[in-house]
Amino acid sequence: MPQTQWTAVDDYLCEALVPQDEALTAALAASDAAGLPRIAVAPNQGRLLYLLALSVGARRILEVGTLGGYSTIWLARALPADGRLVSLEIDARHAEVARANLAHAGLAERAEVRVGPALDLLDAVEGPLDFSFIDADKQNNAGYFDHALRLTRPGGLIVVDNVVRHGAVIDPDGDSAVQGVRRLMERLAAEPRVEATAIQTVGSKGWDGLMLARVK
Ligand code: SAM
Incomplete structure (x- = not known):
């Protein structure tokens, strides 16, 4: 099935179920205007x-x-x-655009953006957390997961984006992002403190997938 059909189905689903609103539309427009890459999650995601x-x-x-x-x-x-x-x-620059978008959405009090390499910043993040969303450089996925697991309460969820990578995840010789996803999968398979799954997705963002882990 071609990308155009996946996108058309996403458009249909979003129109039916995902009410757009001014703050979200403005956030994407401001990101475009600032020249940020169009790699945000889709509205239904x-x-x-x-x-x-x-x-x-x-x-x-x-x-x-x-x-x-x-x-x-x-x-x-959701908070x-x-x-x-x-x-x-x-x-x-991404952080500056994000802060303005969060302020425009009335969320500046609830959401704080910290700037730096995430692995360096994670030691200072305070737990316990209820939910983590990992969506940065895929090479460091396993390290991000380790921090999220350390910080997340029992019953909390850890979600990692882009774990299928147009199917390349099955290639043991894939690029560094694929290697990062595969290290995460090995880490999860050997981690008794979580119950995890991963699903493939298609849609306006192409063929990819999400990993979900629930902390026991
Ligand atoms: N979660 C965003 C959304 O859906 O709207 C999209 C995030 S985008 C896919 C990945 C972001 O991770 C980019 O803004 C990139 O600059 C940032 N990033 C890449 N490497 C990073 C690192 N080592 N530490 C922190 N952020 C990083």
């Missing part, structure tokens, strides 16, 4: 993150990889008024 975070009653959320704050807005909206989200971003 953002809505999935929001629903998952709501489902675990998230009060404390970690995001690794902010970009322009599109997924951050979805996640922060109660006194909930907190910390999002880690290596690129100061």
Whole structure:
């Protein structure tokens, strides 16, 4: 099935189930205007993150990889008024756009963007967390997962994006991003403290997948 059909189906699903709103549309427009790459999650994926975070009653959320704050807005909206989200971003320009987008969405009090290499920032992130979304450089997925696991309470969820990579995940000689995903999978397979799964997805973002791990 061609990409155009996956996109058409995503458009149909989003129109039916994912009400767009000014803050999310403005966040994407501001990200485009600032020249950020168009690699944010799709609207129905953002809505999935929001629903998952709501489902675990998230009060404390970690995001690794902010970009322009599109997924951050979805996640922060799942928080109660006194909930907190910390999002880690290596690129100061991305972080600046994200902060403006979060402020425009009325979420500046709930969501904080910290700038630097995420592995360097994670030691200072305070737990316990209820939900983590990992969506940065795939090479460091296993390291990000280790921190998220250390910080997440029993019953909390850890979600990692882009774990299928157009099917390349099955290639043991794949590129460094594929190697990063495969290290994560090996890490998960040997980790008794979580129950995990991964699913393939198709849609406006092409063929990829999500990993979900619940901390026991
Ligand atoms: N989660 C965002 C969304 O859906 O709206 C998309 C994030 S984008 C796929 C990945 C982001 O991770 C980029 O903004 C990139 O600059 C950032 N990034 C890459 N390497 C990083 C690192 N080592 N530490 C922190 N952020 C990093």
